[in-house]
Amino acid sequence: MKWTTCISYALNSTKDTKRARKFVLNNSVVSSLLGCPHYPNKYFRRYNFIQKKLVPLDVYIRDSQLASNKEILKKYVDLVKKTWAYGFSDKIFNFDRNCGVDETENVILFDFCEITFLKEEVRELIENQYWLRKESYRDLSEELQLYFKELMSQELTIDNLEKVWTTSLS
Numbered sequence: 369m370k371w372t373t374c375i376s377y378a379l380n381s382t383k384d385t386k387r388a389r390k391f392v393l394n395n396s397v398v399s400s401l402l403g404c405p406h407y408p409n410k411y412f413r414r415y416n417f418i419q420k421k422l423v424p425l426d427v428y429i430r431d432s433q434l435a436s437n438k439e440i441l442k443k444y445v446d447l448v449k450k451t452w453a454y455g456f457s458d459k460i461f462n463f464d465r466n467c468g469v470d471e472t473e474n475v476i477l478f479d480f481c482e483i484t485f486l487k488e489e490v491r492e493l494i495e496n497q498y499w500l501r502k503e504s505y506r507d508l509s510e511e512l513q514l515y516f517k518e519l520m521s522q523e524l525t526i527d528n529l530e531k532v533w534t535t536s537l538s
C-alpha cells in the first residue's frame with residue numbers, strides 16, 4: 369500500500385476537526401473509513417499527517433465506464449451511511465474531490481476536515497438535498513447525475529439517519 373503526506377492546517381481550526389482527529393486515533397474502523405491517517409510525531413501532527421494514497425474519485429470517474437461509476441457512487445453513499453453509524457457525516461458532499469478509491473475499490477473520505485458530528489446539521493442538509501448544489505454533482509454526466517440524485521434521495525433520508533445514527537458506537 370502507498371501512503372501520502374497531507375497538509376492539515378485546517379485540522380487545528382475547528383472543534384469538529386479536532387474531535388475527528390482524536391476519533392480516528394481511537395477507533396480503527398473509523399480510521400479505515402478515513403484513509404488510516406496517522407501522526408508520526410508531535411511537531412508533525414500540527415501541520416501534516418500521513419494517509420493512504422488513494423485515487424481521487426474525480427480521476428476514477430473520468431477514467432471509468434458508466435457501470436463502474438454507478439458502483440462507485442453507490443459505495444460513496446454506503447460510506448456516508450457507515451459514518452452515520454459512528455455519529456458523524458460528510459457535510460460538504462463534494463465527493464469527487466474529497467473521496468478516493470483504494471486498491472480494493474473501497475471508497476474513503478480522505479478530506480475529513482469536512483465532517484460534522486451534529487445530527488441536526490445532517491438533517492438540514494438532507495432536507496435541502498444540499499449535494500445537488502455542489503460542484504461534484506454538477507460535474508457528473510447527465511446520466512450519472514440522474515442516477516446519483518435518485519440514489520441519494522432513496523438512501524440519504526431522514527428515516528435512515530434516524531435508524532443508523534451512532535448505532536456502531538458502543
Ligand SMILES: Nc1ncnc2c1ncn2[C@@H]1O[C@H](COP(=O)(O)OP(=O)(O)O)[C@@H](O)[C@H]1O
Nearest residue numbers: 372403419420421422423424465466468478479
Ligand atoms: N489521501 C489522498 N490520496 C490521494 N490524493 C489525495 C489524498 N488527500 C488529498 N488528495 C488530493 O489533494 C486534493 C486536496 O485534498 P483535500 O484533503 O481535499 O484538501 P483541501 O480540500 O483542504 O484542499 C484532493 O482533491 C486530492 O486530489
Ligand SMILES: [Mg+2]
Nearest residue numbers: 465466479482
Ligand atoms: Mg477537500
